[in-house]
Amino acid sequence: MAEKVLMKGNEALGEAALRAGCRHFFGYPITPQTELSAYLSKKMPKCGGTFLQAESELAAINMVLGAGATGVRAMTSSSSPGISLKSEGISYIAGSDVPCVIINVQRGGPGLGSIQPSQADYWQATKATGHGDFQIFVLAPSTVQEMADFVALAFDTAEKYRVPAMILSDGMMGQMMEPVLFPEESEVKTIEKPWAACGHNNARPHNIVNSLYIEAKDLEKTVIERYERYEKIKANEQRAESYMTDDAEIVIVAYGASSRVSRSAVDMARAEGIKAGLIRPITLWPFPVDAIEKTVAGAKQFLAVEMSMGQMVDDVRLAVNGRKPVSFFGRTGGIIPTPAEVLGEIKKLAGKEA
Amino acid sequence: MTLKDFVVVTGHYGCGKTNFSINLALEYAEKGRKVTIVDMDLVNPYFRTSDYREMLESKGIEVIAPVFGHTNLDIPSLPASMYSIFDSKDMVIVDVGGDDVGSTVLGRFRPKFEGLDYDMLYVVNRFRNLTATPEEAVEVLEEIKAVSGLSPTGLVNNSHLMAETDAHIIAEGIEFAKKIGELTGLEIKCNTIRRDLDEAGLTKEFPNEPFYPIDMYVKVCW
Numbered sequence A: 001m002a003e004k005v006l007m008k009g010n011e012a013l014g015e016a017a018l019r020a021g022c023r024h025f026f027g028y029p030i031t032p033q034t035e036l037s038a039y040l041s042k043k044m045p046k047c048g049g050t051f052l053q054a055e056s057e058l059a060a061i062n063m064v065l066g067a068g069a070t071g072v073r074a075m076t077s078s079s080s081p082g083i084s085l086k087s088e089g090i091s092y093i094a095g096s097d098v099p100c101v102i103i104n105v106q107r108g109g110p111g112l113g114s115i116q117p118s119q120a121d122y123w124q125a126t127k128a129t130g131h132g133d134f135q136i137f138v139l140a141p142s143t144v145q146e147m148a149d150f151v152a153l154a155f156d157t158a159e160k161y162r163v164p165a166m167i168l169s170d171g172m173m174g175q176m177m178e179p180v181l182f183p184e185e186s187e188v189k190t191i192e193k194p195w196a197a198c199g200h201n202n203a204r205p206h207n208i209v210n211s212l213y214i215e216a217k218d219l220e221k222t223v224i225e226r227y228e229r230y231e232k233i234k235a236n237e238q239r240a241e242s243y244m245t246d247d248a249e250i251v252i253v254a255y256g257a258s259s260r261v262s263r264s265a266v267d268m269a270r271a272e273g274i275k276a277g278l279i280r281p282i283t284l285w286p287f288p289v290d291a292i293e294k295t296v297a298g299a300k301q302f303l304a305v306e307m308s309m310g311q312m313v314d315d316v317r318l319a320v321n322g323r324k325p326v327s328f329f330g331r332t333g334g335i336i337p338t339p340a341e342v343l344g345e346i347k348k349l350a351g352k353e354a
Numbered sequence B: 001m002t003l004k005d006f007v008v009v010t011g012h013y014g015c016g017k018t019n020f021s022i023n024l025a026l027e028y029a030e031k032g033r034k035v036t037i038v039d040m041d042l043v044n045p046y047f048r049t050s051d052y053r054e055m056l057e058s059k060g061i062e063v064i065a066p067v068f069g070h071t072n073l074d075i076p077s078l079p080a081s082m083y084s085i086f087d088s089k090d091m092v093i094v095d096v097g098g099d100d101v102g103s104t105v106l107g108r109f110r111p112k113f114e115g116l117d118y119d120m121l122y123v124v125n126r127f128r129n130l131t132a133t134p135e136e137a138v139e140v141l142e143e144i145k146a147v148s149g150l151s152p153t154g155l156v157n158n159s160h161l162m163a164e165t166d167a168h169i170i171a172e173g174i175e176f177a178k179k180i181g182e183l184t185g186l187e188i189k190c191n192t193i194r195r196d197l198d199e200a201g202l203t204k205e206f207p208n209e210p211f212y213p214i215d216m217y218v219k220v221c222w
Helices: A009-019 A034-043 A057-069 A080-095 A122-126 A144-161 A171-175 A216-236 A256-271 A289-296 A312-320 A339-349 B017-030 B049-058 B080-087 B099-108 B134-148 B167-184 B199-205
Strands: A004-008 A024-027 A050-053 A074-078 A100-106 A137-139 A164-170 A177-181 A240-243 A250-253 A276-281 A283-285 A301-306 A326-330 B006-011 B035-040 B062-064 B091-096 B119-124 B154-157 B187-194 B211-214
Touching: A004 A009, A004 A144, A009 A034, A009 A100, A009 A144, A009 A164, A009 A171, A024 A034, A024 A057, A034 A050, A034 A171, A050 A057, A057 A074, A057 A080, A057 A100, A074 A080, A080 A100, A080 A122, A080 A164, A100 A144, A100 A171, A122 A164, A122 A283, A137 A144, A144 A164, A144 A171, A144 A177, A144 A216, A164 A171, A164 A256, A171 A256, A240 A289, A250 A256, A250 A312, A250 A339, A256 A276, A256 A301, A256 A339, A276 A289, A289 A312, A301 A312, A301 A339, A312 A326, A326 A339, B006 B017, B006 B099, B006 B134, B017 B035, B017 B049, B017 B091, B017 B211, B035 B049, B035 B080, B049 B062, B062 B080, B091 B099, B099 B134, B119 B134, B119 B167, B134 B167, B154 B167, B167 B187, B167 B199, B199 B211
Parallel strands: A024 A050, A024 A074, A074 A100, A100 A164, A137 A164, A250 A276, A250 A301, A301 A326, B006 B091, B006 B119, B035 B062, B035 B091, B119 B154, B154 B187, B187 B211
Antiparallel strands: A004 A177, A137 A283, A240 A276
16 A cells, blocks of 8 residues: 655655656756655666766757657756756756656745745746746645656646647745655556657658757748647646635635635635635646636735745736736745735735734 | 764654653753753754753753754854864754755754764654655765765664554554664664653564653644
8 A cells, every 4th residue: 555655845756757667767856856856766777767966057958959859758957047957958858849858946036035935936937937938837845755756747737739838836835845746557658759869760751859950941831830739738737726715705716826825825824714715826837827716816916925025926926817816925035934924915905904 | 882982963854853852851851961952953943952942951951053044034044053062072962954955054063073973863763754664764864974074873663643643553663663763784873752652562563662751842832
């Protein structure tokens, strides 16, 4: 019988990658994600896979491009400054339609910033993980169990639509420990990859995996085709959890670690008779506009809570589209807001002084 | 549980060394001992003894920590005051980083341990996934011995599954610790149990087991 074990979020990501059939990991150490690399460095060789600590983040992401182009499940992980370094490679991967999984265990920024947890890479993950017209699929776990569950989902979705997928976590989720249940047998979904450059034995025309197009019209055609896939992702892959939103007058929108804080604040507000609720985006791209839409009619106002100066709040405003006021509360630089602070904001919005 | 006046706490990453060390320090401080607790963790960014400095100092406990512990920096540097613990008359509790990587720092102090009367505890948790078998736990112990040049003098069974810990979990943990004891010849100094669990009931069920009630300090509040 499968049994629960205690894992740090970073370890859960590593174990989940193995169970999702990932046998090619290329990384470079950085706090606070290093336990993920350390875990895979121990376990990957026992599974006959490749764990490679590259000479830099740039090298690691380009190894992901190379491995992914052959059709295998390739993964890399880093934390904020390292993702910035990987961004050129991520753009090339998106431009080459290569599926892969990229983990970002966010820390405070900008620059070298801080090793403490943060959510200030939302814009980077959802708007501009690199140059050019492209999107990546972004998942935001809020428990260690979800850290475990989302790796296979990220690989499956990446392969289904031939896009890079990112798990946008943060240092707190990476470092904290919770009981996790893995299934006894993990089933790996495999799909045909007729595009993969995996050796043709002269039995078929050779495949080219590439992001360079000689003619402008060819590049435009390719990008437009890619955006048609993005529309399918937006239609099919939005995920969110709604908590006490049925009669909510104040709807908090928060993901990852700040959604845990916000959930506690919602419980505290309810205990004081304030009708608060929480929408927790699970996919950050595509942003779960449908879940927001369901609450717009009943809500009096929205409050985005983030560990940043306010980034996701833009997407909340776009989804609400001026129909209700949207405000923001956040802490940044490696500080996690407390439930009491969030409750204070809820009370202000409810017209009850904190 | 009787321990020497100098206690080194080692173990696998995330097995509960810090929470145990804090409990131990508070227990001795309550008994009226002058206590120094040492955060000797150079590998772990969060959930470390120095995060609890204010609370510990309010109980009169001296806290010695790496220069940049509990800050935004990832710079492993030890303060000169860390050498003072070897001449201390206080109860000294040293909370070391996890695994062999975290214990490497002990190697630097190894000459200081010669002639010192100390206990070195090896903390185990049956429910940490990389040390879930006695053999795996012994493997990590051997790695810690190799890098530190020191040998544990006893085991602390800290097996738990956080909020899901019940009598069944405790029982499994005890069996696990006993196996490690048999494999290593080390005495089980104590089995920790959260203070809100039924110590009387467990003592009845395991009459020969030394239980050590602990409070949870290392946790998140949401």
